[in-house]
Amino acid sequence: MKLEINGEMRELDAEPEMPLLWALRDVLGMTGTKYGCGIAQCGACSVLVDGVVTRSCVTPVGSLEGSKVSTIEAMEQDAVGQKVVEAWVKHQVPQCGYCQSGQVMAAVSLLKENAAPSEEDVRASMQNLCRCGTYNAIHAALSDLAGQENA
């Protein structure tokens, strides 16, 4: 099957049931998207499907024909993604970093929908788990990004 990933049509030698997470990691060798739970609980596997944050561990590739998939690997080529990455570095958000691909994708999805989210919006949207407890740093980065938009 064919899948549009990061703006490129990719030939994918995988059955339709294979979750996008494993198609990305194993078939395409794109390991930036992470496996944490496999049941859409932690969010480490978050990607964008047509601009909306999606948990790739429970998304079969067969459901994605005709959709545009964006992963962490392409975020610096995305206008919003680049801003988020810069804010993550500026606010020194990551610790171990394992959940941060997913956190960045969730932030990009939020900001694409709402360039100046309120604290409430951030709380409602940023639901990915972080065992290192970077939650306050994530909020600081997003509030910085929202403030830039309001300024």
Add this chain to the structure above:
Amino acid sequence: MMARIFLDGPANGSGDERFAAPAKPVNLSRRRFLLGSAGVATGALVLGFGIPVGPARAQGPAAPAPKALDVPAFLEIRPDNTVRFLSPFMEGGQGAFTAMAQIVGEELDMDPAVFEVEAAPAGKVFQVMFGGTMRITGGSMSVRTSYDTMRRLGASARAMLVSAAAQRLGVGADTLTTEPGKVIHAASGRSLSYGELAEGALDMGVPEAGRISLKDPKDFRWIGKPVARIDMHAKSTGQAMYAIDSQVENMLQAAVQHAPRLGLQPGAIRNEAAVKAMPGVHSVHTLDGAVAVVAPYWWHARQAVDALDVDWQDPGESEDVRYMPADFATDAFTQHLSSQTGRGEEAETAGDSAAAFASAAKVVEGEFTSQYLHHAQLEPPSTLARFNDDGSLDLWMPNQGPEIFQAAIAAKTGLAPEKINIHSPLLGGFFGRHFQYTWGNPYPHAIALAKATGRPVKVIWSREEEFLRDPMRPMAVVKFKGALDADGWPVGLDVVSVCEGPGEGIANKRGEKLDESALEGITAKSYAIPNRRIAQLFVKNPTTLAYWRSVGNSMNDFFYESFLDEMADAGGKDPYALRLKLLEGNERLTTLLNAAVELSGGWKRGPFTAADGTRRARGIAMASPFGSEAAAVAEVSIQDGQVVVHDVWEAIDPGSIVNPAIVEAQVNSAVALGLSQVLVEGAEYEAGMPVARNFDVYQILRPEQMAKVHVKIVESGAEMGGIGEPPLPAIPPAVANAVSVLTGKRVRVMPLSKESFEA
């Protein structure tokens, strides 16, 4: 030793093409964002840790010079003026790589931002702790045990570069100074970059320890400053490499199904032929205590292994295994611990505890309970094993101590230790998870499957299999008695902790001495309670146990500091005033406690009504873990019967620090784990099985449950302590003490989510 074969970067095209693609040699632990290729750059200055590093060693008999091939820990200054540093300590979010770059860079006079840091492989020369006897990433020890060594390493390299410059410029070394990355001859206005000098410096002898001068701390350019961590961009763009991301040419992947209870062994597989016919399956295997499926893609292996119908055999209890009985349940086990009436073995005594209780005006009693905890690091454990044609074995695995694993694998495989190459990618969280645990690491599976298939195999434990074999933070039931004098001050303390310590659990037997980790945080407190008897009543657990961030302190300070508040209440004392009284004459801790209270805007226990109309209260607690001191204040309210923690103010005194921004990040992180433990976490067993096998049932702190965190760093100048773990233990009791004030009900059981509260 750096020329290990590894696929460079994400593979393109289909799997078949990938596995057929020629491998380009680069080092696995070299993260992709970093520049450079394999091995040591031509003309680079390479410095091993074999150099004299301390006065003690310099005065003693000369240590044999390490052989060149045995010096894989090094500082490399390249012709392009970048620095590569092999760190003895792993990076798992605690900032060790950056701290190492700061310390070495300070004395080398090189910006930490140009350092490329990787984890060093296994080897005697990397055992830089305690006079060169060991090396682990744990116990919050990385910076404090290597601070002097790393400074001397940087200073030695700088001296060699200056000598090389003196020779090249034909001037005296004493006429030269350095600025970051270059040597300057001010008189002639000439300068040379370190990169230009690196090749010449190769001919310079390493200066003797006595001839190395270290900077005056007042001249520090980077140490003590909030230097940016060096791995932020890679970790924000998916380029950081963890063990689970490892790939090598011709690699297969494996998923396992563990025996439902430890001690059981696989018998017949009833549907083996059907599973072998499932999509993508390479082969089906029986392992020690598990079954496995190997496939080119992990998802295929996982689907197939979950489908295996195994006739699990129960050989019954034996000394060789930590057997999990079919009827084990945490509720019943808690009752069992609670029902113990023994006095235990004494871990700490002072004064005359019996007499203090006999003459007490009032006796206070309380029984406390803690829970088993998972590490729940977000990266599930994995190991990639590859046997090489020369008989060596390469392993890519998350670990907190390469030599420990090397020795264990040597014993298991019969290979010589030097034939076992341990690669240590970034850790996707650790918290104590990645030590050697007999039944808790995937490397035996990876080695067995690589041997069986004749190909490299990467084993990933699914989250469900991880929660079945993750060794846990021990639980305990602790019985406290406090004696108060006629004025209400505590004069006696009697504690029996009914538990098995983590060290005892890991060894699967009691040692000759008490397990210090079992009671740390109840013992060695600084409060002046003159008569004490603190004891452990050992009860073996059937579960596997582990170190967990801040180890014994993670629960013991909850017990002790909560009970201290109970004594304060019983004696009619304010808990802050009581602590100050019990710390009279202890300037360091008095200063620290006051700093936490000042940070919170002054002591306000409550209950009080906040601006938003909610009823709130504050609790206070202290802890002395891992060489540092901590004091915390927490503010709570109750919402829908559950505890909400609004703010945590924590003052921490690690003596002196390297990076205040990292300290602040670590306090945030430790607060999150402390809150997680006290509010929501707990691993429970029913019928010999864990109730929770994934994050749907096992709760860890969610974003909306995080408190605002306010940090005050106090540098008392005392001996340097740790930072990763010390901010944690004061958090659960500070929260529990606040909840007790707010609700009028003492909190004695973690997690608080087991109860419903009213403000």
